[in-house]
Amino acid sequence: MEMIGHGGKEIVERVMSKDAALKRVAEMQAAKVKTLDVRLQMATEIIDIAYGFFSPLEGFMTKADVEAVCNNMTLADGKTVWSIPIVFDISSEELEKSGIKQYDEVLLTYTGNPFAIFDITDIFTLDVKEVAMKVYGTTEDKHPGVKRTYQYKDKFLGGKITLLNPPKINEPFTKYWLTPKQMREKFKEKGWEMIINHQTRNVPHTGHEWLMKGAYLGAYGSMMVDKPRGGILVNAMIGEKRPGDYIDEAIILCQDAQGKYGYFREDIFLTTCTLWDMRYAGPKEAIFHACLRTNLGCTHHMFGRDHAGVGTYYDPYDAHRIFSKLPEGSLRIKPIFNLDWWFCPVCDEVTYSGLCGHKDKKASFSGTLIRSIIQDGVKPPRRIFRPEVFDMIMECAEKYGFGNAFVTEDYLKRRQPVFTIEPLQ
Amino acid sequence: MAEEKFPINIWINEERLAKIQAAGLADMCKEVLAGLKVIAVPATAEQRDKILKIFPTAKFDAATTRSIENLPRQIKDQIFDLVIENKSVDVVDEFLKSVEK
Structure with missing residues (x-):
């Protein structure tokens, strides 16, 4: 069956099998890799990325992607149309405390349980007012999208996501x-x-x-x-x-x-x-x-x-x-x-x-x-x-x-x- | 040009209908949307903005109906009671004064 998605790219699920995930988590824990517990907003988008809802995105955007989205309504390749930044925010304090550096592999948890692997390729800042103006056409925080943008913490992590632990979707959904x-x-x-x-x-x-x-x-x-x-x-x-x-x-x-x-x-x-x-x-x-x-x-x-x-x-x-x-x-x-x-x-x-x-x-x-x-x-x-x-x-x-x-x-x-x-x- | 007014739609449920009939104000209702009874209480732009500020769940439907919607039911009951008391739909000033107190 044809699985070609947006941008003409094949939809690829970035989801590890259960056995592979158990092994990988054990290895990561033994190697004491850095971990981060994510909030609901991020967990939701991790699921979307991993199953290809946001294809061709394979992870959270790098600065180059966000800038291209804001300035040209494309991804960083300059061709693929994309209009909303998909970003992972983190505070300077959290970043310092966790010791996360560029090119680290981070174990993400949600509600304390192993959730996904985040391969960090970019750590950056954004001018959120500029992002708000370019995406939403306003800087008024009464606008719910602008409000969300202003609530982001001061740093951002970009890189690929691999889901380790699929969500249990609860009733009636x-x-x-x-x-x-x-x-x-x-x-x-x-x-x-x-x-x-x-x-x-x-x-x-x-x-x-x-x-x-x-x-x-x-x-x-x-x-x-x-x-x-x-x-x-x-x-x-x-x-x-x-x-x-x-x-x-x-x-x-x-x-x-x-x-x-x-x-x-x-x-x-x-x-x-x-x-x-x-x-x-x-x-x-x-x-x-x-x-x-x-x-x-x-x-x-x-x-x-x-x-x-x-x-x-x-x-x-x-x-x-x-x-x-x-x-x-x-x-x-x-x-x-x-x-x-x-x-x-x-x-x-x-x-x-x-x-x-x-x-x-x-x-x-x-x-x-x-x-x-x-x-x-x-x-x-x-x-x-x-x-x-x-x-x-x-x-x-x-x-x-x-x-x-x-x-x-x-x-x-x-x-x-x-x-x-x-x-x- | 006449100042634009933004209605607060008070939809007539059974309880409200009984009060309207008792007060002899049935003519005040109009029928819209395939038979729904409503009393439209007009607000000025300034009154609308005050209402939206006081009641965060209220919404001004700017795109379609240009009316003030989603006020809590008990608040609408208060406005409705003022309409019955005054036998008039021009009650927003009085309502705002009572709320601001």
Whole structure:
């Protein structure tokens, strides 16, 4: 099976077999190699790197990569499009205390258990304000991506990663987390030649549903209809949460409910998740999503209005326009651009703004608006929000959210982590 | 040009509907989105910014609806009660004063 990912490079899993990992850890411990315990942010990206979600990256970026990303939107090779820095930060104090030097091989642990090998090839500093401006287009720390950038410690380590100890993905995410290789095997099994990715960090309303249906019909084109030759991949971003967001469990199970309850035929619909902390970088994040979904094996990627934006930092269609600035052939995935879907009381349906002639009567709705309706204790009508999805939200609130479908401080403290790294035995 | 107003959408659940009917203010609701009842309480840009500062979970949906959303339910209940008491939707000033106290 073809395993070619973004940049035309083969997807290579940087994951050691269990026997080899046990032997390697024992050797490293006997040799008293330096160790570092990583936090959740880094652990998440180590997993993504190791399984090829970020292919062709084989590790955390060096300074040359970060500079190329910021200045040219490419990796250091000057050719491969890349828009978001993937960096490993460390404080000067930690660096001094650990004694880590360039070209060291470091044993990374997570929650105290052996996790990965980090071959350090670069130790560097960054002007975080400059990075923020070039990636996010602002230096305001109100922007969540900028805030994250400013929270980085003062030094950075670049180099390759090898995973020693695969994550245990906890329920209810277990069946939804597929590696790029597994994802491609699944597509082959389903006989899909066309795979349209729907990026989400939300519980679906019918605007999302129609966005997907519109993209499917548009992209299906002149392929034969004797059997389903294409499908929709809902790939939910599961990562850092902010109070008021939907809980992760509700996002994944409600997305899946659209297939389970027949709003999409199950043979043309697949729900999965990827571990990623949204940066809300708008157009730059749209490019990143395209690269990531290329690695998953998708052929098309939907980009709606205000894709991955936040506040008023980006024009609603900046995430469309940026694609026209890329050199021809630099992406192996086709963007599908969408305008709004709104509810039209005259058509009496959710309809596409590019088709509906009743703009003055339209009622726009968004994920935020629907969240507000649900928070007020109101069940939205089925034309706006599917009742089975609503019921699933309520079930998730009880089962996973300590009575709340939205992220609270309590949920953040008490929730079961999405993944754990268990002792290597 | 008239100053743009940013609504706080108070969605009408059963409890609120009962209060509205009891106060004889049913006409104040409008129907949107295939039959949902809502009272839109207008806020100025200055009031909106104050609200967003006081309530960190609140969000201004700048991209789509240009409304102030995700205020905690009990806060919306307070605003709703002011609407009923005053028989008017122009209550944001009074609400902010009570919160700032």
